[in-house]
């Protein structure tokens with residue numbers, strides 16, 4: 209029986225990535241890394257099952273380096289980044305739901321669905337996803353770009369915020385733009401979405417048209433915001449991000 213699999217090994221917020229050779233993740237038979245029962249199947253990689261596991265130390269593998277998740281996109285491209293992001297989110301979920309949040313009993317891993325179950329009260333904990341809406345507001349050629357105090361110096365992006373309980377994506381888009389810059393929007397148009405595993409967002413990106421109001425940055429949230437012509441753009445986010453693709457698509461339209 210063939211037992212080889214690919215392994216996404218994590219230790220101290222880094223993943224072990226092979227920087228030489230044809231494969232990004234190490235391939236080994238089950239148990240080669242002393243992997244405990246808690247290994248999580250995350251999908252297929254190069255025709256073999258791929259598992260993720262937290263380890264106490266990385267094994268010595270020639271050419272393999274501990275690598276932050278964010279760097280994997282540049283090293284290995286979007287498909288491998290997606291797999292690594294999924295692995296990271298599932299490992300976090302396992303690590304953060306070892307006990308029932310309602311009664312404190314140690315949880316059990318369910319075999320037939322991605323859930324941790326409390327054997328005492330039956331509470332199920334699924335991997336957490338936090339949907340967030342991103343909106344690029346346009347007024348003719350001009351784009352509304354803003355910067356948060358958390359951005360790298362000089363970088364501006366589209367507006368974004370987390371969806372609140374009971375809210376639709378459309379309501380969230382209107383509220384976020386109103387709160388963050390005091391502007392009204394209309395004609396919301398879906399663009400695309402992207403899992404953003406820092407730590408567990410799903411970014412859902414839209415275009416919208418400007419419908420009124422003067423830009424008033426929300427204190428503490430928005431450091432600066434303004435209208436930008438395509439020829440006078442500030443620094444933009446990393447090309448890994450959906451924000452970059454959204455802005456790029458607006459410029460190409």
Ligand SMILES: [Zn+2]
Pocket residue numbers: 308309310311312313326327328329330331
């Ligand atoms: Zn419980």
